[in-house]
Amino acid sequence: MLVTACSKKNQLPEKLPADNIVDAKTENDVTDPPPFFTIFPESGNTTYHSYRIPAIIRSKNGVLIALAEARKNSDDDWGDIDIVCRRLLKTSTDEVKPGITNAEWTSQTVIAGNNNVVLDDIPNVPSDAVAESYSNQGTFGNPTLVTDQTTGRVWLFMSFNDKDHCQSCNKVAGDGTYDQYSNVTKYGDRRLFLCYSDDDGATWSTPVDMTQELTPNTYKWDAVGPGIGIQKRFVSLENTLIIPANGRNLYKTPTGSWSYATVPSGTSESTIIERPDGKLLRNDRKAPAPDITDLANRYRQTSASTDLLNWTAPFQNNTKLMDPICQASILRYTDGSTTNKSRVMFMNSNHQTQRRHPAIRISYNEAIDWPIIRSIPNNGSGILGGYTSLVKTADNMTGALIEYNSTTSMNIQYHKISLGWILNGNPEP
Template identity: 25%
Template sequence: MDPTGTVAIRARLAQAAAVIVTITMLAGTADLALTDVFVGGEGGHAVYRIPSIIRTTSGRLLAFAEARGSQSDNGSNDVVVRSSDDAGTTWGAMRTVCDEPGRSLNNPCAVNLTSGPHAGRILLMFQSYPTGKGEGSVATGFDGPYTCRTLVMHSDDRGETWSTPRDVSRQVKRPAPVTSVATGPGIGIQLVSGSHAGRVVMPFNEGPAGKWRVYAAYSDDGGDEWKLGEPAPEDNAGHGNEVQMAERADGSLLLVARQFGGGGRRKSAVSTDGGASWSTLQAVPDLVDPSCMGGLIATSSVGAPCLVCTGPASAKDRTNGQAWISTDGGATWPRALPIYPGSFAYSVPVVLSDSRVGILFERDSTSKISFITLELPSNAAPAAKTP
């Protein structure tokens, strides 16, 4: 935020268990209602991490997370969901979407289909790891107990019931030397314009660990079959890791990726063929990154097509959540709004209506996953000067 601005926080418990946060800037004051959706230690799970959120065609919000037995990435995780029918003010009971005994489920990535043969369907893609085996210790290939598998499920009733998990590993993963793959985490997208309108695009990164590459897997039949896109070429300055993708106003795609060893800035690339291939990854000067997953959506909330990227506004720490706004397709991100001034990790934005977006994010040292509603005024404050 603007270094001359001030941040004042007042918190109180409401009937909906919301925390009211007031952020005061030179540009004005916004009252942001913050609601805890997943809280560690509740619901039979020690930790909840890795959020995903979508808005269905009917307006229902579905918030997904990994329900973990510990902070470990691969500790017998389940995939769970909660729903809201009042734009995130209140949330229904938590339900388990998938539980694989002896396996750990990771990286939930959801998308709501608005067109095509399965319009109205919700797709949910995620990985299945051997419990206790992380991305640095799984095997190459598609079979056997020590491989990383990719599963997809769907719901045709707004998330009330879900299909049996279907293994699509051979469609979305390359053979050796690739070991692990990861969807997003966050959301997938369905393209709305151009020659690839209707295509479903899922963002991926692939190992081996420490040598990650980012790419898309895509489907032109509503998720029945998937094709494997090419990885984005690296710029020799670190690697892209966890990644999100959005459709730009001209129908091309932008990816924004977490940097690993890349100098404290997110990486981006562009696809003009619906995610089949990408330009070379480049650091984004405006998007500071302490090496943390960040969210990305396309919207018209500021009166014109724009992109919104969320993440920590720090090159060193996962703190001070911020939403950056671009109106030139991601070439620059000159405007930003504060989201949450404390501990802030993984985040996923979702378009609500008009000028409002919701953000589902990890806070307070990943002890909670919370939802906040943010206004995107056309005169948003300039981005902070960050190291």
């Protein structure tokens, strides 16, 4: 059964050429800040207190699909949290919407939440897990998307726990704010859900519990992504879909079902890219988080492997990428296989202790060095920075969802960035 997620407003666009044969767009003034607007919440929507944890992807037909956690009562990581969606349609191969105003995007609608998904009848409930009333308000989070460029299907993974549980929130005895919650302490408290869309995010299948199939039974806490996965294109296992998750990669071959392969421990909130030689690279948040004074370890963690199914290389400090111990985004922009250069984009808060100063970088040697970097200007009286998600748009720009802390609540901005702006007059190697 399909549940309505994002309403259709325009005819779907024609199929786009593959990214590797589309040149980069370098125009736009290099000194003006990139255009942006607040995408979550939709203008006038007062249903939720805050929005966090963005994810954005482009469908096979060129539609941008933007998701976020919509947090009903506070900006906390627990409680009543839904996954919401907005889309940017492209009406033809000749007409690309700029996407930099609220009105250009579809209305905000709910993909997963207690309002439109019945969670009572969950398949695959582990027999050793305590039965919970999942019809209660719950926490859907960590949206992680991947597009199958062969079939056009867009897959969405989400983490879930019921409204009475959280990762580590009942720390202060007698504090009424926390007394209503219990820590996740056993397998089954935290779950993994999967749904998909076959119409560019207009409708979505009912989320299905995949915990038993895709989460090791030794796990208590778990998280997928958040952000995006990839479709493998080179050397071996071509067209395999890959979603990064805690301690493993979820994957699906073109003819198979979803499965998982483990990776070394020591990280969370994961990202992944593929190099043209077929090697896979994970770029993750360090876990557990080092002390805020331990600057020697407050960097991104990276590990590479030529074998998806036998990943043995341990994660190491990547001292070229400082990090406040937060989620980040990585994106294959061009691969240079037919035209143009190989470019990988990376965005995080360029700081070791604070989630601010978001910066976008470019690597020309497959995420080893990052010679180009430019900070995204702050705006307003709040703080820009934190969780992000990157996408290559249909007009060959980089779209970035970035969290914005307005001090009383949190929302998400969409920034549209040209390659020329990132380069800022600097030559490419």
